[in-house]
Amino acid sequence: MADQIEDLVKEIAAKHGIAVSRDDPILVLQTINARLMQDSAKAQQQMLDQYKEELEALALRWGADAKAKAERILNASLAAGKDAMGRLMQDGAREAAASVRGEIDTALGRVAGPIHAARRIGTLNLVASFLTFLAAVLALWATLH
Secondary structure, three states: OHHHHHHHHHHHHHHHHHOOOOOOOHHHHHHHHHHHHHHHHHHHHHHHHHHHHHHHHHHHHHHHHHHHHHHHHHHHHHHHHHHHHHHHHHHHHHHHHHHHHHHHHHHHHHHHHHHHHHHHHHHHHHHHHHHHHHHHHHHHHHOOO
């Protein structure tokens, strides 16, 4: 502080050509002014520190909010993707089932004709066997009587 007063006395003398002593009232005002400036600087620094803390708290809260929103969006996107994938899988399963059903119906249609013919042949064979058995029984009866 003493160096500042000495520097101020020299500056006043150099600029204005006036010699000022250390007990001059103008230097008392300079001391008061310097003290007020220091107090003001401290108060401003405290306000800046408080503002910085508030900004950091806001930034953390905004970061947490952004993270929460991003998670909600991601979860909604995942759910929508899962639903879409489920619908696609169901549609694919339906199409596959319809295709398999069509192939089976086609195969059954191709097999149904021969099965019907085989059934008819079996029935005719059964009738022929019965007639043969009946003829054998009649021949046996005719020979025994």
